[in-house]
Amino acid sequence: xxxxxxxxxxxxxxxxxxxxxxxxxxxxxxxxxxxxxxxxxxxxxxxxxxxxxxxxxxxxxxxxxxxxxxxxxxxxxxxxxxxxxxxxxxxxxxxxxxxxxxxxxxxxxxxxxxxxxxxxxxxxxxxxxxxxxxxxxxxxxxxxxxxxxxxxxxxxxxxxxxxxxxxxxxxxxxxxxxxxxxxxxxxxxxxxxxxxxxxxxxxxxxxxxxxxxxxxxxxxxxxxxxxxxxxxxxxxxxxxxxxxxxxxxxxxxxxxxxxxxxxxxxxxxxxxxxxxxxxxxxxxxxxxxxxxxxxxxxxxxxxxxxxxxxxxxxxxxxxxxxxxxxxxxxxxxxxxxxxxxxxxxxxxxxxxxxxxxxxxxxxxxxxxxxxxxxxxxxxxxxxxxxxxxxxxxxxxxxxxxxxxxxxxxxxxxxxxxxxxxxxxxxxxxxxxxxxxxxxxxxxxxxxxxxxxxxxxxxxxxxxxxxxxxxxxxxxxxxxxxxxxxxxxxxxxxxxxxxxxxxxxxxxxxxxxxxxxxxxxxxxxxxxxxxxxxxxxxxxxxxxxxxxxxxxxxxxxxxxxxxxxxxxxxxxxxxxxxx
Ligand code: FES
Ligand code: MG
Numbered sequence: 314x315x316x317x318x319x320x321x322x323x324x325x326x327x328x329x330x331x332x333x334x335x336x337x338x339x340x341x342x343x344x345x346x347x348x349x350x351x352x353x354x355x356x357x358x359x360x361x362x363x364x365x366x367x368x369x370x371x372x373x374x375x376x377x378x379x380x381x382x383x384x385x386x387x388x389x390x391x392x393x394x395x396x397x398x399x400x401x402x403x404x405x406x407x408x409x410x411x412x413x414x415x416x417x418x419x420x421x422x423x424x425x426x427x428x429x430x431x432x433x434x435x436x437x438x439x440x441x442x443x444x445x446x447x448x449x450x451x452x453x454x455x456x457x458x459x460x461x462x463x464x465x466x467x468x469x470x471x472x473x474x475x476x477x478x479x480x481x482x483x484x485x486x487x488x489x490x491x492x493x494x495x496x497x498x499x500x501x502x503x504x505x506x507x508x509x510x511x512x513x514x515x516x517x518x519x520x521x522x523x524x525x526x527x528x529x530x531x532x533x534x535x536x537x538x539x540x541x542x543x544x545x546x547x548x549x550x551x552x553x554x555x556x557x558x559x560x561x562x563x564x565x566x567x568x569x570x571x572x573x574x575x576x577x578x579x580x581x582x583x584x585x586x587x588x589x590x591x592x593x594x595x596x597x598x599x600x601x602x603x604x605x606x607x608x609x610x611x612x613x614x615x616x617x618x619x620x621x622x623x624x625x626x627x628x629x630x631x632x633x634x635x636x637x638x639x640x641x642x643x644x645x646x647x648x649x650x651x652x653x654x655x656x657x658x659x660x661x662x663x664x665x666x667x668x669x670x671x672x673x674x675x676x677x678x679x680x681x682x683x684x685x686x687x688x689x690x691x692x693x694x695x696x697x698x699x700x701x702x703x704x705x706x707x708x709x710x711x712x713x714x715x716x717x718x719x720x721x722x723x724x725x726x727x728x729x730x731x732x733x734x735x736x737x738x739x740x741x742x743x744x745x746x747x748x749x750x751x752x753x754x755x756x757x758x759x760x761x762x763x764x765x766x767x768x769x770x771x772x773x774x775x776x777x778x779x780x781x782x783x784x785x786x787x788x789x790x791x792x793x794x795x796x797x798x799x800x801x802x803x804x805x806x807x808x809x810x811x812x813x814x815x816x817x818x819x820x821x822x823x824x825x826x827x828x829x830x831x832x833x834x835x836x837x838x839x840x841x842x843x844x845x846x847x848x849x850x851x852x853x854x855x856x857x858x859x860x861x862x863x864x865x866x867x868x869x870x871x872x873x874x875x876x877x878x879x880x881x882x883x884x885x886x887x888x889x890x891x
Pocket of ligand 2: 404441517518519792793794
């Protein structure tokens with residue numbers, strides 16, 4: 314499509330470099346200090362390559378080289394690429410939880426773009442929180458942007474078996490606790506489960522979120538499916554560099570891409586992939602940065618009518634992301650869903666989503682199933698309400714044993730993670746398979762930071778008897794690679810006085826999945842009596858970032874963004890005026 318093109322004088326960076334005044338002299342002289350001539354950077358789109366590389370982010374270890382591919386593409390297209398490090402927010406090492414820092418990355422991204430002479434950005438991320446963090450910040454900054462997903466790692470491998478990130482760690486850990494795995498085997502699994510650069514290669518949070526960015530039209534078509542160490546990934550990097558320069562001239566800003574229809578498409582795709590439960594929180598937060606009000610109820614409505622067609626673990630049974638790529642990748646999955654998507658939406662290519670996926674094909678219909686033969690007839694997530702979760706909770710029906718769809722059992726309540734851990738390791742714990750394990754004070758403020766503790770371990774006493782699933786409820790999240798009958802994101806969280814705070818050990822809890830209900834069977838007057846006795850727990854933080862986090866983070870159903878970052882919170886800072 315043809316659209317008005319910018320001229321060099323209109324470039325945002327020209328405000329830094331063009332005027333014949335003292336400040337611009339300073340900017341130009343500092344570029345020369347960096348070894349560049351005016352020919353290098355004047356009258357060219359300056360592209361920030363925001364790189365979340367760190368020596369402690371195992372998923373982004375290829376980014377140090379990949380950034381060179383991006384810059385090669387930028388230069389070829391007549392732009393000037395500058396690498397800028399951004400907070401890495403790795404999933405594996407960050408304590409208490411990486412989620413505490415998603416919003417910090419979003420703030421950093423927004424402010425780094427706003428304060429520097431950048432005309433466009435390539436965002437390099439992939440490990441769970443980096444995708445929403447980078448995208449949220451860039452949406453608020455508003456310059457043309459393209460997302461470069463890190464790509465999944467190769468399949469895990471041990472003793473002739475494929476291993477899936479997360480999922481197999483939990484599975485084999487249960488076997489180890491049951492005494493079925495030797496030290497030598499355990500070491501083999503440890504070395505085989507993550508064996509190349511790239512993000513977790515199950516449909517965990519990383520693959521879910523990069524698929525969502527792809528489905529929103531924020532990546533080059535299908536980029537999210539390319540394994541990190543495949544040469545196609547390097548070429549995709551250079552393509553991102555070439556394309557972002559054109560996007561600057563075309564003034565293809567993200568507000569022309571991210572609309573209500575785009576966010577809805579992304580939710581449909583997420584449901585069809587067997588997405589991580591984290592998708593709900595992050596997609597709501599990203600949509601809100603674009604002024605789109607996506608709700609939990611919309612997710613539930615889409616979940617009821619969207620079949621799960623990506624046969625990728627953990628919701629799918631057999632395959633991993635590498636297989637998904639060979640089967641045609643996300644473009645092929647979206648082609649299957651074409652009738653359920655709005656294909657007229659604009660994307661970073663300057664073409665519509667429909668044009669981007671037109672030539673896509675499925676090469677293995679056991680991996681990417683036809684709608685007539687889904688992995689699961691409904692979508693990946695269901696949203697519950699009831700007297701335990703008036704503002705909602707989520708569950709992943711496809712990943713839990715169907716015998717829990719209608720379940721009633723006595724609660725076994727823990728107020729903290731250490732308390733829960735000590736109990737579940739106690740072989741004499743008084744617990745039956747019908748018990749409902751409950752962990753509270755694990756939400757956005759209580760965790761603090763909304764940790765992934767929601768797949769509570771099955772008590773040792775039951776593991777030894779062969780049980781591998783039971784109903785679990787928390788105001789925490791769980792890893793996208795987790796599975797089981799886990800009700801998560803209970804809102805409002807107990808730490809701020811949500812009704813989960815009133816539940817006691819022995820109270821009966823009822824899950825009614827077909828009717829989307831979660832209730833404690835406790836009389837109203839008894840709940841009122843307990844509420845009167847409830848006192849708020851002490852503050853988690855008295856200084857620093859955590860202090861700000863606790864005061865401004867919103868609840869799970871609102872996406873856990875900071876209240877002051879919402880699009881409609883107040884006047885936007887706009888461009889720096891000096
Ligand atoms: Fe980085 Fe899973 S730990 S994507
Ligand atoms: Mg994860």
